[in-house]
Amino acid sequence: MSTAAIHAGWGPAADGHRALTPPVYTSSAYAQTSHSSLKALFERRTEGFAYSRSGNPTTAVLEQRISALEQGIGAIAVASGQSATTIALCALAAPGGHVVASSLLYGGTTELLDDTLADFGVTCTVADPWDLEAWEAAFTDRTRAAIVESIANPGAQLVDLSALTDIAHAHDVPVVVDSTLASPALYRPREHGADLVVHSATKYLCGHGTTIAGLIVDTGRFDPRRRPERWQRLTAPNRRFGVTFADEYRRGGSGLLAYARAKYVTDFGTTLPAASAQQILVGMETLDLRMRKVSTDAAALAGRLHGLPGVSTVEHSSIPGRPDAHLAQRDFPRGTSGVFSLELAGGEAAAAAFCDALSLWTIAVNIGDARSLVCHPGTTTHSHLSEGQRSACGVRPGTVRLSVGLEDLEDLWADLVRGLEAAREVSTAVPATA
Ligand SMILES: Cc1ncc(COP(=O)(O)O)c(C=O)c1O
Structure with missing residues (x-):
């Protein structure tokens, strides 16, 4: 963990000047070599950077680093922990889905579910994560996500994540774990069945109270192709983007995160600035x-x-x-x-x-x-x-x-x-x- 926290996603060979720490790329857009190379980026036929609202080289280092620490297949960095939770839940449950939420959640997450996501037709049942029968009873045919904190804020309650994820998975429902308080230094939710991990990187990953940031990691456990009819937004061709996001899994990436980035990060515009990404990278070293x-x-x-x-x-x-x-x-x-x-x-x-x-x-x-x-x-x-x-x-x-x-x-x-x-x-x- 401590080695990856310093080295994952960046080495001097990645930079022409052999910079030891990742440079801060403060460019809004990226010059293309031809009309067709930019077109290919927009058609999602090639990988690269076009415009920093959807991706930035410094932010990409942070994404690789947190993905390595959380044993994931990919990550997205966003402007805040609140944005990470919002985008993760929207990607899984909007519009009109149902979420099972732990009663032991940060107040902002409860408000998000109770009010703003409800405005988008996402309903929620709150269940005590220490009561496995209540947790089980909260799932319905419409449930598309469950959310729980590995260490709850502010009471530091711990959950039996393996038991909670077993129940959710029996309903084919992916589990989002807010692991802000634990950080990957103390706990890796993937080992206990988590499908997505979200962090308010503002907290321990930053470590010095300088920067607001959020992260979403796909642990690679969730595969929408197991229930294609349920996850059509990922498994069917997407009219707007002209791709089937689930194809991303065949390339070793995350279809869910590709969808979340193309749609929600780009539309909501909750991009993490490169300078903020670099502050989090420095914090993660210690x-x-x-x-x-x-x-x-x-x-x-x-x-x-x-x-x-x-x-x-x-x-x-x-x-x-x-x-x-x-x-x-x-x-x-x-x-x-x-x-x-x-x-x-x-x-x-x-x-x-x-x-x-x-x-x-x-x-x-x-x-x-x-x-x-x-x-x-x-x-x-x-x-x-x-x-x-x-x-x-x-x-x-x-x-x-x-x-x-x-x-x-x-x-x-x-x-x-x-x-x-x-x-x-x-x-x-x-x-x-x-
Ligand atoms: C557990 C937890 N999750 C999410 C958030 C939201 O993070 P941010 O303030 O970076 O938006 C917080 C903020 O206090 C938090 O404590």
Whole structure:
């Protein structure tokens, strides 16, 4: 993993100047040698770059690198993690399809399914991924995709992905795994049956909070040719593009991603700028080292917080009694990332006092930064959800999300202790029921 994170997709031989790191190609268009060479690109008879909205040489290096790390047959880089999820779900389920969604999802994904994709006729059933019977019962004849997070944001819940994908595959439904919190350094969804992997590369792949980016990887498990009547948009000749996208599989590529790029990336225009791709590539070089440190430090901090006065619960798989403890042992031997949450007994007032008292942890709605970050999901990332949706993913009024950065563990702990003192002062001044 750490070798591929540095070398996959680029070597000095790829460049006339033998640049060691991939150059940033800031060109909107690419000069062609003849009229017929550009025509061939538009007719999809040859490969190459015509216009950066649909592909760019720097972005292509990032696509090759994430595909190598996730053991895929191809990848697409897009402008944000949100765009990656949108395009993956549109390519599988729009128009008019049905999606089975884990109840443990990032709030933005729940909103996307609940509101915007619903506008396009995509319906959704939410199921608890820890309840396999409920998960099974959610599938219908119209289901075209299932979506789940390998480590959920913000409660760091782990899922038994092999069990969930077995059920989905029995219904011939591909599974999209949002593996943003895990990153390929900790977990490779393909090994547990995932068909597509999406990342908010904004987070750990970037690692420094500088860039918004998203990635979609096809793991090569999904083959629409097994059910051609179900996946006609891939298996039948496409009137607009004049090709059958499933032919791409015979060339070792991904028909689904070719379709997604030609249609959705190009039409929605959610292209990743080359400079952003390069920032993510630089971040990925240190991914393995960072993930080990943040995972170890998050587990240590979660353990110290557990059971302290004023702390009702700590959501981390290492905490005694968590139903996913066995999954941490079995599937996440390298750790479970630097994100976890805790619930303060004094509700939102205590959470606010806690956040405001911190000086090293910064109040910000991001995760995976080198800096440690804190936020109150109930009024930020999950604020547009109903109370029922929030409680289904473990977000309560006193819940605070922590994203452990790369600072010294004892400095981080000293700051948290200050935060807890402030939260306790509020809790004793205001009854918890208020
Ligand atoms: C798990 C997860 N998936 C997707 C996203 C969306 O990513 P982006 O902010 O890059 O659009 C986020 C953002 O917080 C996230 O935490």
